[in-house]
Amino acid sequence: MEYTAAQSGFRQQHNMRLRNSSMDGSDGSQLFDDTSATGPGAQGVYRNQQAGPQAAGGLPGQSLLSDPMSNLAMAYGSSLASQGREMVDKNLDRFIPVSKLKYYFAVDTVYVGKKLGILVFPYMHENWEVSYQQDIPVAPRFDVNAPDLYIPTMGFITYILVAGLALGTQNRFSPELLGVQASSALVWLIMEVLAVLLSLYLVTVNTDLTTIDLLAFSGYKYVGMILGVVAGLLFGKLAYYLSLLWCCAAIFVLMIRTLRLKLLSEAAAEGKLVRGARNQLRMYLTMSIAAAQPVFMYWLTYHLVR
Amino acid sequence: MVCLRDKTSFASMAFTLYTLIQTAILCTNAIAVLHEERFLSKIGWGVDQGVGGFGDDPGVKAQILNLIRSVRTVMRVPLIIVNSACIILLLLFG
Numbered sequence: 115m116e117y118t119a120a121q122s123g124f125r126q127q128h129n130m131r132l133r134n135s136s137m138d139g140s141d142g143s144q145l146f147d148d149t150s151a152t153g154p155g156a157q158g159v160y161r162n163q164q165a166g167p168q169a170a171g172g173l174p175g176q177s178l179l180s181d182p183m184s185n186l187a188m189a190y191g192s193s194l195a196s197q198g199r200e201m202v203d204k205n206l207d208r209f210i211p212v213s214k215l216k217y218y219f220a221v222d223t224v225y226v227g228k229k230l231g232i233l234v235f236p237y238m239h240e241n242w243e244v245s246y247q248q249d250i251p252v253a254p255r256f257d258v259n260a261p262d263l264y265i266p267t268m269g270f271i272t273y274i275l276v277a278g279l280a281l282g283t284q285n286r287f288s289p290e291l292l293g294v295q296a297s298s299a300l301v302w303l304i305m306e307v308l309a310v311l312l313s314l315y316l317v318t319v320n321t322d323l324t325t326i327d328l329l330a331f332s333g334y335k336y337v338g339m340i341l342g343v344v345a346g347l348l349f350g351k352l353a354y355y356l357s358l359l360w361c362c363a364a365i366f367v368l369m370i371r372t373l374r375l376k377l378l379s380e381a382a383a384e385g386k387l388v389r390g391a392r393n394q395l396r397m398y399l400t401m402s403i404a405a406a407q408p409v410f411m412y413w414l415t416y417h418l419v420r
Numbered sequence: 421m422v423c424l425r426d427k428t429s430f431a432s433m434a435f436t437l438y439t440l441i442q443t444a445i446l447c448t449n450a451i452a453v454l455h456e457e458r459f460l461s462k463i464g465w466g467v468d469q470g471v472g473g474f475g476d477d478p479g480v481k482a483q484i485l486n487l488i489r490s491v492r493t494v495m496r497v498p499l500i501i502v503n504s505a506c507i508i509l510l511l512l513f514g
Binding site for chain 1: 435436437443478
């Protein structure tokens with residue numbers, strides 16, 4: 115122990131001497147190459163380079179690794195870090211269901227392509243049911259009808275970027291406007307999901323729609339919004355209105371066909387006319403959720419295309 | 421000056437997360453303030469008037485009454501804390 119300490123002390127002195135000598139040649143610290151100086155500066159740089167790594171590697175390394183107190187401190191710190199990480203993982207799983215979120219991001223390119231096609235043109239799609247596998251819904255990778263969070267997340271981010279682009283073409287852009295757009299779109303999304311949750315509670319629908327499912331369904335309208343704004347930027351206001359109308363109709367049909375299977379009772383979902391106040395209420399609920407989507411799509415994009 | 425004018429065009433759009441929190445606090449306060457015997461019973465929304473139909477269909481009115489009652493019961497103490505914090509913050513920082 116004392117031998118290594120003495121040795122490190124010796125090396126420290128040696129490094130100190132080296133550092134002092136190289137410092138006379140050029141200014142600047144050990145760790146950076148001073149390539150601006152030429153001539154005798156170059157030699158100083160060369161010496162600097164030699165002394166630099168040696169000093170940087172030698173001096174802290176020696177003192178850190180050989181000192182028993184810092185050994186103890188490092189061991190304690192690493193155990194504390196791993197304990198902290200365990201605690202964070204445990205508590206994070208309580209607040210945000212990470213494993214459930216992973217299900218929503220299990221997508222692949224084929225699924226994304228097909229889903230985007232259905233979002234824009236849902237009229238040819240025949241089978242809207244989500245297939246189950248032993249009571250667990252199948253991952254989106256294997257079933258086109260399953261909701262996912264990848265498309266809504268990417269759509270949201272793309273919407274903010276396209277909004278920035280649209281504002282820039284009208285010379286109205288400033289960086290904080292991007293933040294304003296993002297936070298207001300997020301607030302509208304949260305309020306819409308909360309309103310749908312409240313109405314689902316009031317109508318006492320026994321459904322297996324989770325909050326994240328609702329978030330996914332509400333996020334699908336960003337695709338239509340992006341298409342509308344891009345068309346408006348490229349071809350003018352008429353193209354914006356036409357493409358927005360098309361996408362609104364598509365989202366309306368998509369929501370009705372998807373929610374009908376989840377919210378209404380079996381018989382009503384198959385198309386038979388079932389009388390009764392409860393089914394009527396559920397039908398109204400489905401229609402209003404689907405009708406809210408075009409309203410939001412117009413509300414969030416009309417100020418971008420002028 | 422141009423940005424000022426355009427920012428007012430965003431006036432209806434400038435929702436921040438803070439506005440959402442404010443809205444939530446105000447709505448919860450509004451629900452918690454409804455008094456049971458002075459107001460709700462007078463308009464037929466009392467606790468005893470909600471639970472009518474047993475079975476699997478409580479109905480919208482019963483659900484609303486349940487919601488009001490549970491918000492009043494559950495959120496009374498947290499609302500006191502949150503409102504006091506809001507008042508102090510608004511007094512200090514405007």
